[in-house]
Amino acid sequence: xxxxxxxxxxxxxxxxxxxxxxxxxxxxxxxxxxxxxxxxxxxxxxxxxxxxxxxxxxxxxxxxxxxxxxxxxxxxxxxxxxxxxxxxxxxxxxxxxxxxxxxxxxxxxxxxxxxxxxxxxxxxxxxxxxxxxxxxxxxxxxxxxxxxxxxxxxxxxxxxxxxxxxxxxxxxxxxxxxxxxxxxxxxxxxxxxxxxxxxxxxxxxxxxxx
Amino acid sequence: xxxxxxxxxxxxxxxxxxxxxxxxxxxxxxxxxxxxxxxxxxxxxxxxxxxxxxxxxxxxxxxxxxxxxxxxxxxxxxxxxxxxxxxxxxxxxxxxxxxxxxxxxxxxxxxxxxxx
Numbered sequence: 001x002x003x004x005x006x007x008x009x010x011x012x013x014x015x016x017x018x019x020x021x022x023x024x025x026x027x028x029x030x031x032x033x034x035x036x037x038x039x040x041x042x043x044x045x046x047x048x049x050x051x052x053x054x055x056x057x058x059x060x061x062x063x064x065x066x067x068x069x070x071x072x073x074x075x076x077x078x079x080x081x082x083x084x085x086x087x088x089x090x091x092x093x094x095x096x097x098x099x100x101x102x103x104x105x106x107x108x109x110x111x112x113x114x115x116x117x118x119x120x121x122x123x124x125x126x127x128x129x130x131x132x133x134x135x136x137x138x139x140x141x142x143x144x145x146x147x148x149x150x151x152x153x154x155x156x157x158x159x160x161x162x163x164x165x166x167x168x169x170x171x172x173x174x175x176x177x178x179x180x181x182x183x184x185x186x187x188x189x190x191x192x193x194x195x196x197x198x199x200x201x202x203x204x205x206x207x208x209x210x
Numbered sequence: 211x212x213x214x215x216x217x218x219x220x221x222x223x224x225x226x227x228x229x230x231x232x233x234x235x236x237x238x239x240x241x242x243x244x245x246x247x248x249x250x251x252x253x254x255x256x257x258x259x260x261x262x263x264x265x266x267x268x269x270x271x272x273x274x275x276x277x278x279x280x281x282x283x284x285x286x287x288x289x290x291x292x293x294x295x296x297x298x299x300x301x302x303x304x305x306x307x308x309x310x311x312x313x314x315x316x317x318x319x320x321x322x323x324x325x326x
Contacts, residue, residue, distance in 0.1 A: 022288045
């Protein structure tokens with residue numbers, strides 16, 4: 001994984017706009033930044049290089065004492081979300097410096113990470129796109145079942161990693177090579193082509209693709 | 211939400227005339243063929259107007275050589291050079307799909323009486 005610079009943002013929702021050539025383009029609107037650097041982590045001190053960014057300002061009563069103590073070091077206010085961005089080198093970055101959407105350009109490829117919507121306990125047809133069983137031909141009570149999960153005496157077990165029913169969604173998803181359609185630094189808004197993981201108002205991390 | 215509405219507003223056209231189902235319109239379409247650009251006209255009756263922000267569309271039906279042709283246009287598309295309302299129709303429904311079944315004289319729509 002390339003360690004690249006990025007920014008934190010909030011997914012606002014989706015819409016359709018017209019492309020410059022007149023075709024219709026689905027876009028996700030993300031309100032991103034400005035994110036102050038809350039802490040610079042270095043190999044000498046913490047064992048790895050990273051930037052800790054803050055996003056979404058909150059009033060003082062929303063945080064506990066240790067969190068307030070840590071965030072007050074940057075002197076940029078208090079934030080709901082703190083996220084780390086691992087980097088190869090952190091020279092030139094200082095605590096309190098602000099990162100904005102201005103770092104992205106129109107047409108650039110980015111990686112967008114978010115927490116996908118939770119779907120609860122789901123069967124194999126929805127979770128793994130299995131075909132299920134026959135609707136008729138004598139099939140009874142097995143229409144959406146997975147069928148066989150393995151062989152018989154040899155190996156007499158179900159292999160690990162077998163796709164089965166279970167909890168779906170609510171996990172970290174990265175959507176790579178997403179295209180930046182538009183950047184509006186004065187409004188702190190970035191438009192990304194297509195969809196972005198997570199619900200509306202969900203936290204997303206937008207990183208440069210390379 | 212405000213931010214999304216603002217973006218949508220930038221992409222919406224304000225120069226579109228007001229029309230509704232039953233009206234006869236003339237849609238001028240910009241067609242790009244290679245490097246050349248020309249204007250194609252599609253004239254017919256508006257079957258329906260699907261409202262919305264940037265995704266609003268309208269359907270126009272015309273009868274060409276005895277064959278009904280319907281076309282759906284995005285209302286705010288930059289490919290549309292202009293829409294001209296030729297006549298206003300008097301309809302009871304906002305979606306006049308029944309027109310598809312009718313032929314000849316029956317497939318006419320009374321024009322709206324304008325009281326002076």
